[in-house]
Amino acid sequence: MTDDGGKAPAAMLAIGELAVRIGVPTHVLRYWETRFPQLRPLQRSGRRRYYRAEDVALAERIHHLLHVQGFTVEGARKALSEPGAAPAPRAPLTREVLDSAAPGQVGGIPVEALVALRQRLAAALD
DSSP: OOSSSSSOSOEEEEHHHHHHTOOOOOOHHHHHHHHHHHHHOEEEEGOOOOOOHHHHHHHHHIIIIIISSSOOHHHHHHHHSSOOOHHHHOOOOOOOHTTTTTTTTTEEEEEEHHHHHHHHHHHHOO
């Protein structure tokens, strides 16, 4: 089972699907494309954007740098351009990964960030 409405993990995502997945508006993703040259989704007829698995991982990394770690856009650009800063594919959250996380983190993500995301999602559903 997948989180993307039944899509395979390697399936491309439309801009709206990716926006929902990482919790930002579509215009933010288009803005990131202008600021992060590494983020280049495929564009099909009608300029529809399709994000490959590596684009999704990069967008998630950018989101983490900007919204969780508090980097500026310029700081995030520098962090991504450093050697070895390519976004690594995220391992699935298994019980072992969750149990071995550092205190105050779940799967390497600070609990405060997860709580904030949960609150944003709850507010969006109200």
